[in-house]
Amino acid sequence: MTEEDKSEKADEAGAGSAEVEKAGEGESSDKSSDKSSDKSSDKASDAASDSAPEKPSEKAPASQPKPNYTFLLIASAIGLVADLGTKEWAAKRLEDPKAPPIKVIEGVDLAGYTFGLHFDLAKNRGGAWGVLGEQPDYVRLPFFFIISALAVVFIVGLYRKLEPHQWALRWALPLVLAGAIGNLVDRIRHQHVIDFIDAFMIEKVEDPVRGLVQNVSHWPTFNVADIWIVAGVVLMGIDWFTPNRKPKRDRERRAVRVRG
Numbered sequence: 001m002t003e004e005d006k007s008e009k010a011d012e013a014g015a016g017s018a019e020v021e022k023a024g025e026g027e028s029s030d031k032s033s034d035k036s037s038d039k040s041s042d043k044a045s046d047a048a049s050d051s052a053p054e055k056p057s058e059k060a061p062a063s064q065p066k067p068n069y070t071f072l073l074i075a076s077a078i079g080l081v082a083d084l085g086t087k088e089w090a091a092k093r094l095e096d097p098k099a100p101p102i103k104v105i106e107g108v109d110l111a112g113y114t115f116g117l118h119f120d121l122a123k124n125r126g127g128a129w130g131v132l133g134e135q136p137d138y139v140r141l142p143f144f145f146i147i148s149a150l151a152v153v154f155i156v157g158l159y160r161k162l163e164p165h166q167w168a169l170r171w172a173l174p175l176v177l178a179g180a181i182g183n184l185v186d187r188i189r190h191q192h193v194i195d196f197i198d199a200f201m202i203e204k205v206e207d208p209v210r211g212l213v214q215n216v217s218h219w220p221t222f223n224v225a226d227i228w229i230v231a232g233v234v235l236m237g238i239d240w241f242t243p244n245r246k247p248k249r250d251r252e253r254r255a256v257r258v259r260g
Contacts, residue, residue, distance in 0.1 A: 067170075069159070072156075072177070075171070075174035075175070076177045076181070078178075079174065079177075079179070080178045080181055082224055083179065083182035083228065084182060084185060086223070086224050087182075087186065087223060090121055091121070091194055094119060094121035101119055101120035101198065102118060103116070103118055104119060105117035112204075113203055114201070114202040114203075115199075115201055116202065117197070118200070120196060120221065121196050122194075122195040122196065122221040123195070124194075124195050124221070128220070141187060141191065144183075145184070148180050148183070151176070151177075151180045155173045155176060155180075158173060166239055168236070168238040168239040168242065169236060171232075171235055172232040172234075172236045172239065175228040175229070175231050175232035176229055176232035178225070178228050179225040179228035179232065180225075180229065182225035183223075193223070194223060195221040195222055195226075196221065196223060197221060197223060198218060198221050199222075200219065202215070203215045203217070
């Protein structure tokens with residue numbers, strides 16, 4: 001082999017190595033460009049996720065707390081014991097028709113009238129104001145039993161639906177329940193209701209012939225059960241006319257729905 005041939009082969013080898021080096025440099029530049037593009041895309045996605053507003057997490061609404069029947073039972077039991085206890089006392093203390101009534105309030109003058117309150121025994125065979133009092137037992141007793149049973153079922157069912165803000169109705173239902181059961185017990189035991197609270201009003205009128213005349217007006221005799229029922233009805237009226245304020249939980253629930 002001549003020196004010219006050797007020099008030609010050396011030139012060819014150098015050219016080949018140069019081409020290999022260029023190819024390696026191209027691959028490295030492609031890899032670096034790919035890495036830089038990947039990094040830029042990652043940064044853009046991170047920036048987009050940071051700038052996007054976070055969607056409020058919708059928590060499952062908490063279940064409405066159920067009314068506590070312990071309060072209903074205790075309040076009704078206290079009212080029932082007070083009613084039956086006072087009736088028992090009145091039946092023993094005021095049974096004698098010759099005994100004078102017990103004077104509790106006597107001679108309170110107000111707006112030209114004189115008000116008074118006595119304890120005097122009365123046996124009411126009917127309902128309020130003596131309704132159905134003249135009817136036979138087979139008519140009036142089943143009627144009052146059914147009415148009392150329906151009242152108890154209605155009160156217990158309504159108590160289950162109480163909202164936390166209905167404080168007036170929460171007190172009204174035990175009072176009405178105690179009064180209804182108290183009068184029902186009387187009808188079962190005695191076939192009549194024991195009344196003993198006699199409220200009356202005296203009006204003094206000047207008569208040209210008889211001179212000063214006193215006109216006495218008596219409210220129908222009642223008992224403690226009737227007081228509980230009237231107080232409960234008044235509280236029901238307060239609940240009825242009180243604005244329906246929704247609990248805070250309901251307001252938060254509606255706000256989450258609007259944001260969602």
